[in-house]
Ligand SMILES: [Zn+2]
């Protein structure tokens with residue numbers, strides 16, 4: 017048998033095993049594995065290749081890889097692929113600065129990522145690797161776009177967009193927080209542009225309801241629910257008689273309709289300038305659009321607005337009320353118009369005070385305080401059963417909760433409203449006026465309108481351009497030869513769409529492509545996706561809790577409705593990892609506290625880096641990096657290696673089978689560790705406690721080593737314990753796990769089933785039971801690990817030292833903490 021060097025040369029051991037895995041393509045998995053065999057799809061969110069991998073990547077893939085290994089050895093066929101989310105702004109901005117094609121810098125970065133992932137020993141099926149900027153991938157992104165277009169789920173409309181004047185691109189709301197560009201900090205401006213949208217709002221209810229069917233962290237589901245923002249209420253139609261136009265509003269409080277004293281449109285509302293296009297209104301609208309939705313929605317923000325010089329009619333009482341444009345009303349909510357009820361809404365109240373508008377109370381407090389206008393200094397928002405309607409015609413005296421359906425029903429009878437549901441979720445704006453993205457496969461023809469590029473002409477490849485910088489239009493527009501085409505429908509002169517797609521489109525279906533990554537005929541074969549989907553375990557950062565996960569869920573549902581998929585949810589189970597901080601702060605270049613995985617892998621080996629990152633604390637929590645901690649984990653792995661070499665040298669190889677004879681404590685410890693690690697990985701994702709259990713086992717091996725080596729049966733048991741440590745550490749430190757296992761058995765650990773604990777040896781384990789009298793420690797007794805509470809109490813009661821302390825006293829209460837202690841509460845005169 018091959019004997020190892022007693023020194024732990026991590027780099028040598030790691031490259032030895034990496035070569036074997038690479039040469040033998042160990043982690044590749046075929047789609048057709050025969051019949052009933054259980055399969056599992058373990059997936060980490062695909063990396064965005066920029067520069068080199070960071071510590072967050074190391075954490076994500078260390079978690080995913082531990083699960084993939086654990087499941088494989090449990091006899092499950094595991095799909096564990098890798099790819100790259102390769103389009104996007106950083107590469108493009110780099111190209112603008114340097115003139116280097118974004119493809120070149122992106123592919124250089126991909127090369128770096130691939131190298132590092134290999135050096136970490138991550139068990140990837142490399143035969144399925146792809147990057148989203150490759151035409152063989154984005155051909156299918158375009159194909160999916162066209163299927164959604166045919167279905168009316170991709171459409172174009174003019175919309176007010178947030179615009180970064182520096183980056184010269186449209187920003188999503190979440191990229192424009194606090195009114196500045198997330199990327200460069202430039203104040204955001206407003207623009208009206210023809211934009212492409214996906215109709216994700218058609219799926220609002222399904223996206224909400226199906227959250228109940230997935231096993232995801234509660235806080236992620238809550239964030240998704242809030243983002244969808246479903247609320248029930250009524251749609252009420254106000255009419256501008258002068259123009260003959262109806263303005264529907266959504267309200268959750270139709271009971272307050274009689275209190276509406278003015279009417280407000282959001283600055284983005286398409287009708288604002290039609291109602292009044294004076295310079296003061298135009299000016300106000302332009303300024304308002306640059307501010308962030310968050311700021312505008314703040315209750316305490318000073319209210320501003322401009323009167324439009326028009327009125328609408330309140331359908332319940334026929335009153336003409338004035339119209340305003342004001343930025344506290346957002347186009348993103350409801351219809352972008354509101355009925356203002358200052359007596360019962362604080363923002364309306366503040367606006368009414370500022371513009372000296374009437375405030376009419378229509379819901380009276382339960383305690384019947386004064387209802388006159390003068391008495392009101394704040395909006396009154398209560399509307400429970402105690403509150404009753406006043407100044408509300410036929411509804412006077414009705415409790416507010418009853419008035420909501422009653423007023424709605426009345427509106428419905430009159431044809432002036434109906435019960436309605438409103439969502440915060442808006443359609444997904446996917447157009448980007450940028451170069452480095454997937455071209456939108458549409459041709460604009462003056463005669464035919466928007467025409468789909470035929471499937472057999474896909475992909476529409478990105479043209480080469482000289483200048484990547486957007487100049488208020490997409491850089492693709494400069495590629496005149498590319499832009500000019502014949503209309504696929506009428507053959508006449510036409511022009512290509514020059515916008516590219518939001519990169520979130522690319523990442524909304526990549527997990528499907530992994531199932532059948534080399535398919536040239538279709539984005540995937542049905543049997544392949546049926547085999548693997550849904551993803552059984554998805555792993556990534558909580559920063560993707562809203563957008564990426566929402567978009568991927570929408571794609572999955574839409575593709576399912578197109579009969580291209582069976583599943584309606586892409587990710588059955590989700591794990592969100594915590595962040596790695598350093599010196600208590602997020603790592604960032606500006607703080608100068610960034611450390612790279614590469615340095616640690618080079619210095620200590622990948623196994624140390626991987627184990628440390630999982631040992632730092634619970635994987636779903638943030639944890640602070642410590643070099644001392646890295647050193648400690650490295651010493652543990654070195655100790656395990658030294659132990660394996662020594663035991664391999666000093667014990668006969670045949671002894672690797674389950675040993676006969678009296679079980680030594682270390683054998684029980686090995687079974688305890690099997691049991692604990694199995695539970696911690698499989699049920700709890702508690703990797704740090706699993707590693708701690710393996711450390712305990714290794715410590716016990718050292719403690720008992722000499723006495724065990726002195727006897728034949730003991731040596732065999734020690735050998736078993738060390739083999740077990742290697743086997744259990746394999747999902748976390750695959751190279752060392754494989755090395756230790758091979759040293760002692762000559763076999764390959766990943767070809768072995770996951771070890772199973774022997775229940776008898778588990779039951780035979782003991783622990784030290786603490787016995788207290790009135791909370792004071794009086795004795796420690798040995799108890800079986802599986803002792804019942806009654807048995808623990810019996811053992812404690814049998815202690816002579818305890819008996820001495822109980823002398824003369826009466827036990828009034830016994831507290832048993834299972835597996836830890838028994839405390840007798842005694843009255844009388846315990847000594
Ligand atoms: Zn910017």
Ligand SMILES: [Zn+2]
Pocket residue numbers: 461462463464465467503504505506507508510
């Ligand atoms: Zn045409």
